[in-house]
Amino acid sequence: NGKLIATHHKDYQFTVYDCERTVLADIPPLFNDCKSFTINFPDNSTTGKTYLWNFGDGDTSTAYTPAHTYADTGTYNLWLKVDPTSSCGDSIGAVAKIYPGLNTNFSHSGNCLQFPTGFQNLSSLNKNYDSINALQWNFGVPGNFTDTSSQENPSYHYSSPAIYPVTLTVMTEKGCEQTDTQSLNIYDKPPISLSPGDTDMCYKDQLQLNASSTLGGSYSWQPAYNIIGQNAASPTVYPRTDTTYYVTFTDNEKCVNTDSVHLRVKNKLLINAGNDTTICKGDPVFLNGTSNDQYAITWYDNAHQVVAKTLQAQTVPMQNETYTLEATLGTCIADTFMNTRVVPYPVPYAAPDTTICYGDKIQLRGGGGSFYQWFPGSSLSDSIIASPIASPKDTTIYTLTVTDTLGCPKPVDTSVLVGVIPPVPAFAGNDTIITTGQTFQLQATGGNKYLWSPATGLSDPNIPNPLVTGNKDVEYVVKVSIEPEGCYAYDSLHVRYIIGPDIYVPTAFTPNGDGMNDIFRPIPVGIRRIDYFRVYNRWGQLVFQTTQYMKGWNGTFNGKPCDEGGYVWMVKGEDYEGHSIVKKGTVLLIR
Incomplete structure (x- = not known):
């Protein structure tokens, strides 16, 4: 009657641990689709840990995502512990409705936009322990919250054609809930x-x-x-x-x-095979047919072999061909043709491959066509004739382009090689002075065949190094040849005879650059070696010296012209018999 009867106290003891939670237990709170005695439990908990499931019927599991089969119907309270032996683990509970046999399903009739669509509930369950409590239809119209129904077999009139996701959710007395979704194609016109x-x-x-x-x-x-x-x-x-x-x-x-x-x-197929054509042998011919519409197309050759099945194609005929273009449309057939003439390429020739001497000319010979073009043309007498005169300075490959007017009109190239032997470096030797009665050996170079003239005083005019003996000044000319090509050149030397052996020294010179007496040098006669040639000024200063044969002084000292006046010279040499000759004297420098 509103009066206090008694007071009861109970103590609870809590243990608080100092830890940071790093795990999470996470499963759905309700399993109630009621399809089977077996449930495959999903798990969104922290991975890589230990787990302990209690399914509420006395069975347990340590799997991450276990499957469990219940022995009987009922409502079971289950829980999951993650890291159960840790003071910082986590746990979560859930409810499992085990009333198997629920199967949510429906059908529909009428997809035409002009009429309402009817829906029929075909869902079933085990009526021994459950019954349908409620239905919820959603007809899938986006943004429309009134497109629902709770009737058993409703109808709905759609306003526009589209594919709609229709859902039926069935709820039972035992708390089971299951949804079926189907796509519904509503059309304003039937597909055709x-x-x-x-x-x-x-x-x-x-x-x-x-x-x-x-x-x-x-x-x-x-x-x-x-x-x-x-x-x-x-x-x-x-x-x-x-x-x-x-x-x-x-x-x-x-x-x-x-x-x-x-x-x-x-009534008529209009086609055109194109114009007749001429091609060079080995080249492709382009078949370029046209038609007034799309037909089945076939090209045939002379042997009625199929060449192509398209209006545009290409092939390589090896002989004259007539190509027939055939078009078919059902039983209508049309054909036309084009002629292809195959002509050979020009067969050019160019000659001769040869070798000429430097400065010589050679006539080239070309043929095989109607028009000619030689390249390079700078060393030819005419670069557009068949047989020009060539005057190359170096070895040259001449390319001849031949074009014909009777056959294939395309140009064809050939070539000819003209080798040019460089100028023969004929050298007879330096002009020399010989002691009267002395034998002297000439030495020509530059080839492999020699001919000296005159032959007077020579031991053999047909060798490069004949011995010469005489007492009269003479000029020898040598013809130096390169065989077997026959290229040659001439050179000469002057032999002067003077009483000797001795060293002759001029008494004056004029180094004024006029090309006459510009160099003061000793003239050795019968001398095979100059030991020294020295020039001193009036104060005894050495202004020039050399040991070279026929080398002389140009009248300068340290790059500057010396004064006019007298200079002292000294020379020493050795004659062809090994005797030393020493001479000295003065020379007058005149400017």
């Missing part, structure tokens, strides 16, 4: 396909048209012109003029759709 599409046909032929739909219904064709099976899905037509046939399809829900096919009736 038609083959062939717009096409060409021969005026003599028949053609079968084919209409089809994924739905049941009836077909009707218009116009009724030259058609067999006007109310069939696949009638046969045989129009004689261009005609458009229309098919009307009415499905079993009385929804209507229409499609059409346009038939272009051909």
Whole structure:
């Protein structure tokens, strides 16, 4: 009666641990789809840990995502512990409804936008221990929150064609809940396909048209012109003029759709094979046919072998060919042709491959065509004739381009090699002075064949190094040849005889740059070696010295011209018998 009867106290002891939680237990709170005694439990908990499941019926598991089969119906309280031996683990509980046998399903009738769509609940369950408590339909219209129903078999009228996700959720007395989702295609016109599409046909032929739909219904064709099976899905037509046939399809829900096919009736196939042509042998010929529409195309050669099946193609004929272009459309056939003339390439020639001496000329010979072009042309007398005169300075490859007017019009190249032997470096030797009565050996270089003239005083005029003996000044000319090419050149030397052996020294010189007496040098006669030649000024200063044969002083000292006046010279040499000759004197420098 509102009066305190007693007071009872109970103590609780809590142990608080200093830890940071690093694990999470995470599973759905309710398992109630009621499909089976077995549940495959999902797990979103922290991975890589230890787990302990208690399924509420006395059974346990340490798997991460276990499957468990319950022995009997009922509602079970289960829980999951993650890291159960740790003071910082985590746990979570859930409820499992085990009333198997629920199967949510539905069907529908009517996909046409013009009429409402009916839905039928086909769901079932085990009525021995459960019954349906509620239904929830959602007809899948985006942004519409009134497209729902809780009726057993509702209907819904859609406002626009689309594919809608329709769901039915079934809830039972035991707390089971299950959803079925199906895609519903609402169309404003029933689907229809038609083959062939717009096409060409021969005026003599028949053609079968084919209409089809994924739905049941009836077909009707218009116009009724030259058609067999006007109310069939696949009638046969045989129009004689261009005609458009229309098919009307009415499905079993009385929804209507229409499609059409346009038939272009051909009385004549217009094709063109192109112009006759001439090609060079080995080159491709380009087949370039044209037509006034799309037909089945075939090219044939002379042997009626198929060359191609397209209007544009290419092939390589090895002889004259007539290519036939054939077009077919049903039983209509048309053909035309083009002629291809195959002509050989020009066969050019150029000659001769040869070798000439430097400065010589050679006539080249070309042929095999009507027009010629030589390259390079700078060393030719005429670069556009068949046989020009060539005057190359170096070894040259001349390329000849030949073009013919009688056969293949394409240019063809050939070439010829003209080797040029460089100028013969004929050298007879330096002019020399010989002691009267002394024998002296000449030494020519530059080739492999020699001829000296005159032969007077020579031991052999046909060798490079004959011995010469005489007492009269003479100029020898040597012809130096390179065999077997026969290239040659001339050189000469002057031999002067003076009483000796001795060293002759001029008494004056004029180093003024006029090319006469500009160098003061000793003139050795019968002397094979100069030991020294020295020049001193009036103060005894050495202004020039040399040991070179026929080397002289140009009248300068340290790069500057010396003064006019007298200078002292000294010379020492050795004659061909090994005797030393020493001489000294003065020379007058005149400017």
